[in-house]
Amino acid sequence: MFVSDCLNVNDKGHLSIGGCDTVELAHTYGTPLYVMDEPSIRQALREYKRSIDENYENGGMVAYASKACSFKEMYRIVAQEGCGADVVSGGELYTAGQAGFPMERVYFHGNNKTNGDLRMALEYGVGRIVVDNLYELEQLSNIAREMGKTAAVYLRITPGIDAHTHSFIRTGQIDSKFGFTLQTGDAMAAVKKAVKADNITLRGLHCHIGSQIFDEQPFIHAAEVMLTFMDEIRQETGITLPELNLGGGFGIRYTASDHPKAYGDYMRLVAGAAKKKAEELDFPFPYIVIEPGRSVVGTAGITLYTVGGVKEIPDVRTYVSVDGGMPDNPRYILYQSAYTALIANKADQPADQVVTIAGRCCESGDLLQEDTPLQFCEPGDILAVLATGAYNYSMSSNYNRLPRPAVVMVKGDTSRVVVKAETFADLTRNDV
Numbered sequence: 001m002f003v004s005d006c007l008n009v010n011d012k013g014h015l016s017i018g019g020c021d022t023v024e025l026a027h028t029y030g031t032p033l034y035v036m037d038e039p040s041i042r043q044a045l046r047e048y049k050r051s052i053d054e055n056y057e058n059g060g061m062v063a064y065a066s067k068a069c070s071f072k073e074m075y076r077i078v079a080q081e082g083c084g085a086d087v088v089s090g091g092e093l094y095t096a097g098q099a100g101f102p103m104e105r106v107y108f109h110g111n112n113k114t115n116g117d118l119r120m121a122l123e124y125g126v127g128r129i130v131v132d133n134l135y136e137l138e139q140l141s142n143i144a145r146e147m148g149k150t151a152a153v154y155l156r157i158t159p160g161i162d163a164h165t166h167s168f169i170r171t172g173q174i175d176s177k178f179g180f181t182l183q184t185g186d187a188m189a190a191v192k193k194a195v196k197a198d199n200i201t202l203r204g205l206h207c208h209i210g211s212q213i214f215d216e217q218p219f220i221h222a223a224e225v226m227l228t229f230m231d232e233i234r235q236e237t238g239i240t241l242p243e244l245n246l247g248g249g250f251g252i253r254y255t256a257s258d259h260p261k262a263y264g265d266y267m268r269l270v271a272g273a274a275k276k277k278a279e280e281l282d283f284p285f286p287y288i289v290i291e292p293g294r295s296v297v298g299t300a301g302i303t304l305y306t307v308g309g310v311k312e313i314p315d316v317r318t319y320v321s322v323d324g325g326m327p328d329n330p331r332y333i334l335y336q337s338a339y340t341a342l343i344a345n346k347a348d349q350p351a352d353q354v355v356t357i358a359g360r361c362c363e364s365g366d367l368l369q370e371d372t373p374l375q376f377c378e379p380g381d382i383l384a385v386l387a388t389g390a391y392n393y394s395m396s397s398n399y400n401r402l403p404r405p406a407v408v409m410v411k412g413d414t415s416r417v418v419v420k421a422e423t424f425a426d427l428t429r430n431d432v
């Protein structure tokens with residue numbers, strides 16, 4: 001029934017997360033409410049770290065893709081677990097800095113970094129800047145020269161691999177806004193420019209082929225393509241690049257029909273194929289970076305809502321309205337993402353009605369799930385949507401001037417607020 005190990009039904013018949021009763025959490029902190037299970041986050045990071053250590057003798061780094069869920073406590077947890085972080089904006093970098101994150105473990109991404117972003121990255125001393133296009137390379141070189149610094153960079157390569165996910169979250173195929181295309185020769189031209197650019201040290205390459213991928217084959221193929229390209233670079237320029245960042249994208253379980261592999265298995269299979277390729281090419285095996293986001297936080301999180309009106313339209317559908325919606329979870333309106341929902345205070349009862357869960361925004365498309373099984377429900381019930389830890393809080397908005405909910409972290413039977421709920425005063429803070 002449940003998509004993650006941290007969820008259970010307690011002796012009151014309520015949904016629990018970690019050792020906490022979700023109905024009590026909803027009453028204590030109010031709804032809507034994001035809840036995250038800290039041990040699950042730490043366990044995912046450890047599993048990735050262990051598999052890097054076991055499979056890559058030359059070392060590597062797990063850089064949590066913080067776009068999945070970014071706030072100070074997340075960066076603290078990631079730092080404590082000895083991992084790095086992928087950031088994509090000055091805002092994420094600033095948040096990491098405020099949390100005291102070790103900057104040498106930060107990888108700065110983005111297809112249109114501003115000059116302000118680049119300056120900030122150099123000031124903060126991030127580990128690697130992942131250069132996405134030639135304009136950025138030139139700007140970075142100029143800014144680094146002005147600042148008297150040298151930028152250690154990767155080039156983002158588009159390896160031309162279609163990983164068959166939703167088109168909005170598919171980033172590795174040739175028609176992509178990201179990176180230098182391999183097939184057109186742009187990638188090799190960029191490498192030659194980067195090598196000659198002032199105040200730039202080219203340390204390696206990066207690719208990211210998409211998100212919510214279940215099959216290991218695209219990852220294997222990407223690793224092989226990238227190693228082959230590194231070998232071509234060696235042949236054409238004489239330079240042996242020492243680092244390879246293979247991005248993130250590992251799929252998670254949103255519903256019972258999703259069956260992701262254990263992350264350790266992905267890693268073993270990809271590492272095995274990559275090592276074989278490097279041996280064939282007689283290429284020194286690089287330091288490997290991976291950037292999991294969704295799979296670190298996704299199933300660690302749930303969102304709790306209070307049910308309001310229940311509207312039955314005979315022979316059409318039943319709408320169950322809740323006190324949140326697209327501002328706290330825009331993934332349904334964006335991608336029609338599948339989720340598992342249940343009534344937290346009736347978690348031991350059968351889900352024997354089919355309903356559509358509606359958000360509270362003035363927008364017909366503001367739904368959280370259509371035609372989904374749910375327990376019989378009435379106003380005041382607590383609805384839980386599962387596996388909302390990734391790309392929910394981080395994609396949230398104030399549409400309809402709804403304040404963002406709090407984020408509560410649970411650890412065993414304790415809970416604490418890690419992001420306070422916004423107030424109405426927060427909404428007008430910057431209004432003049």
Ligand SMILES: Cc1ncc(COP(=O)(O)O)c(C=O)c1O
Pocket residue numbers: 065068086109171208210211212247248249250291292293294295
């Ligand atoms: C460059 C890069 N790395 C890592 C990720 C994380 O992907 P996921 O959350 O699917 O693991 C993304 C997601 O868009 C990305 O663009």
